[in-house]
Each structure stands twice: as C-alpha cells, then as structure tokens.
C-alpha cells in the first residue's frame with residue numbers, strides 16, 4: 001500500500017540509510033549473531049552517517065531534526081538490511097531524550113555530542129530481578145549524601161548492556177512512596193558499577209542484554225535527571241515514545257518476513273506447482289497483507305500524531321499491542337509457508353521467528369498494553385474495585 005506520510009526528503013534519506021545498512025550492517029549480521037552482540041563500531045559509523053540522535057539540538061552536536069519519520073526510516077531500514085536486534089534507535093530516541101529533556105546543562109554538553117557520534121552508547125535500566133511490568137515495584141535504592149546520590153541494587157535484561165557507556169537508571173528515592181523513584185545517569189568507570197554477563201537468549205542474538213550491578217555508586221548532581229522524587233512520571237512520559245518505536249520495528253519486521261516469504265513460495269514447488277499457487281498459501285498471504293497494511297496505516301498515523309505532540313499513552317499502547325500481535329501472527333505463518341526450511345537456521349525467517357517473540361513481552365507486555373487501553377476507556381480496575 002502506498003504510504004502517504006513521506007515526502008521527497010524522507011525518500012532521499014531512506015535511500016542513503018538503505019545504502020548505509022547494506023554496506024555497514026548486512027554483511028556483519030551473521031558474525032554479530034554468532035558473537036551475541038553487534039560491534040560497537042557500527043554505532044560510530046552510524047554516527048558518522050548522521051543516523052544517531054538526529055533530534056539533538058545543533059548546539060550539542062546534533063541536527064535538531066525532531067520529525068519522527070526520519071527515525072522511523074532508520075528503524076525500517078535497520079530491520080530490512082540489518083537486524084531487529086541492532087538497537088540504534090534505543091540509543092538515539094528511546095534513551096537519548098531522557099538526557100535531552102531532563103538532563104543538566106553540564107550533562108547535556110558532555111554526553112549529547114558523544115551520543116550523536118556513537119562514542120557513548122546509551123541504555124535504560126528499569127527492570128530488576130523482582131520487578132518488570134510493575135515498574136513502581138523496583139527495589140534499587142538511591143540515597144542522598146551531600147550533593148551526590150548513592151545507588152545500590154541490580155538490574156536485569158538491559159539492552160545494550162555490554163556495549164553501553166551510559167545508562168539511565170531508575171532507583172527508589174522515597175522508601176515509603178510507591179512512585180517515589182528517581183532517574184540517574186550511571187556511566188562507565190563509575191566506582192561500584194559493574195555489568196554481568198551477556199545473557200543467552202532465544203532470539204535477538206545481535207543485541208547484548210545484560211545484568212547491571214550497583215554497589216555504592218556515587219552519582220554527582222549533574223547526572224540526576226529532573227526531580228529525583230518524580231522520575232516515575234518521567235518514565236511514564238517517555239514510555240509512549242518507546243511503544244511507538246516498538247510498533248514501528250514490529251510492523252517493519254512483519255513486512256520483511258512477508259517479502260521473504262513471497263519470494264520463497266513463488267520459487268519453491270510441490271506437486272508440480274509453486275507453493276504460492278495453493279489456495280491455502282494465497283489466502284494466508286492475503287490475510288497477512290491485510291493485517292500489515294491496516295496496522296502500518298495506524299502506526300503511520302500515530303507517528304504523525306507524535307510529531308504534533310498529540311500521541312496519547314493509550315494510542316501508543318494500541319499501536320504496540322496490534323503491531324506486535326500482527327508480527328507474531330505473520331512470523332508463524334511465514335515459517336509454516338517455508339516448510340522445513342523455515343525451521344533451519346540458514347534461512348533468515350527462522351531467526352526472525354525467534355526474534356519476534358520478545359515483542360509481546362518487552363517495552364511493556366501485551367497484557368500491560370491492554371491494561372493501559374482499558375484504563376483509557378474508563379475501565380480502571382482500581383477504581384471499579386472500589
């Protein structure tokens with residue numbers, strides 16, 4: 001379906017981004033998958049190409065481009081010619097804005113130019129061994145000591161956890177208040193900050209996911225993001241954009257799977273005809289085409305709303321819920337249409353199937369998305385239960 005949201009500038013940017021991914025990502029994906037993480041150099045190269053932190057104001061080394069459509073193009077070309085696990089956008093647009101919007105002047109001057117160049121890779125650390133969906137249930141503590149804050153605790157499943165050089169860390173600052181959470185930037189080399197191993201995963205093999213440990217990590221005041229007692233509201237604010245990013249990735253991933261499968265079923269023959277000639281295959285492809293087109297249109301509309309500052313948490317949740325469910329549906333059908341080949345690691349669709357499974361879990365699970373949407377339509381469990 002022709003998409004109406006892009007103009008000539010976007011298309012030129014897409015061509016350049018595609019060429020970049022074909023040259024700097026695609027040839028390395030297999031190696032990255034084997035080693036369980038991408039090389040840091042790809043961030044430096046993406047920085048040189050101007051693909052990182054595009055929103056960062058010029059005074060901090062960026063291009064000052066807030067239009068999310070450019071990021072959407074980076075996402076789509078990364079998924080098509082790189083890999084779903086290459087988390088450039090998590091660095092640029094999921095974590096970067098915490099520093100841009102909530103960071104001190106000193107922090108912005110020091111970190112943002114390195115975010116744009118890819119020298120410092122960013123991550124965000126909310127999840128803990130005992131709290132994932134229930135972000136307000138985190139136990140990591142930050143205690144004020146003079147002007148500094150001292151953090152103790154541990155985090156898990158942190159993306160860019162091995163390659164990352166700076167992490168936005170959520171820690172409890174008010175012990176007896178559920179939402180009494182602060183956000184702090186912990187950087188490589190701070191005493192008491194350690195990372196664990198790169199966690200073995202079912203999919204997303206090009207992406208390093210790690211545990212992080214904090215033992216009396218002293219954080220200076222310039223590394224505190226916003227009001228240290230109101231970080232929970234910062235998280236809620238930025239989570240809408242996180243969900244839009246996920247939705248863009250998921251539907252792009254589904255589209256790539258569809259294209260690969262189309263090629264396969266036209267080429268592969270059974271009973272004297274291409275697999276694509278069977279009514280079952282044609283109907284499955286038709287159903288997938290419809291789901292992808294309808295969802296992409298909704299996601300594109302959310303992108304435009306986000307550009308206007310009008311994307312609500314509920315709409316972002318709807319986009320993420322629908323795109324991740326469509327992605328899973330499409331992956332399963334595409335593996336089936338590939339037959340045995342779909343189960344073999346040498347076929348890309350087999351990795352895409354396992355990569356996709358996380359989409360209904362991270363960045364807020366499908367169940368949490370439904371909670372947000374239900375609350376938005378007035379069905380708030382807490383209020384209804386009295």
Ligand SMILES: Cc1cc2nc3c(=O)[nH]c(=O)nc-3n(C[C@H](O)[C@H](O)[C@H](O)COP(=O)(O)OP(=O)(O)OC[C@H]3O[C@@H](n4cnc5c(N)ncnc54)[C@H](O)[C@@H]3O)c2cc1C
Pocket residue numbers: 123124125126127130131132133134156157158159160201204209358361362363364365366367368371
């Ligand atoms: C590959 C990967 C990368 C990740 N990257 C990051 C990262 O960079 N930073 C970060 O902070 N976290 C990250 N996460 C963590 C991720 O966000 C959490 O795994 C996710 O939020 C779910 O939390 P949980 O694993 O604790 O599951 P739980 O919260 O224990 O949930 C278990 C199940 O219960 C369901 N459930 C929970 N609460 C409810 C409810 N109220 N109603 C109905 N069902 C419910 C869930 O939907 C889920 O199905 C990552 C996870 C993965 C797998």
